[in-house]
Amino acid sequence: MSKLRNFLYKLSESRTYFIRGHSNWLAYPVSLLNFVSITFYLLIENLTIIPEEFKLFRYYILFFVMTYIPGAIIIGYLDMTRGAYRVEQKIAKELSPIWRDVFEQFSQIERNQALIMEKLDMENKG
Numbered sequence: 001m002s003k004l005r006n007f008l009y010k011l012s013e014s015r016t017y018f019i020r021g022h023s024n025w026l027a028y029p030v031s032l033l034n035f036v037s038i039t040f041y042l043l044i045e046n047l048t049i050i051p052e053e054f055k056l057f058r059y060y061i062l063f064f065v066m067t068y069i070p071g072a073i074i075i076g077y078l079d080m081t082r083g084a085y086r087v088e089q090k091i092a093k094e095l096s097p098i099w100r101d102v103f104e105q106f107s108q109i110e111r112n113q114a115l116i117m118e119k120l121d122m123e124n125k126g
Contacts, residue, residue, distance in 0.1 A: 036064055
């Protein structure tokens, strides 16, 4: 039984490593390359307003890197600071008992710090 349990544990561990390696490190570059290829071959090659000498894949990649990546970074930043991310976090905090407890603990720490600062101020003034 111990060998089976050890085998299942190693199998589960390998599955976890595979999922993290695939989703965090391999799927993003592959999907990005797929997106670039599809948009080039379906859009750029068929546009008649672009001169033929600019319809080279290397020019498109250069244009893509110079426009799409900074644009995605700016949109991601705006989403994190002013967009839906804050709303998602607020909802997660309200719905998840774990996050509710964590944020309650943070609030308690802040209240304790405020009380300590008030006492220190009183001692320094008195």
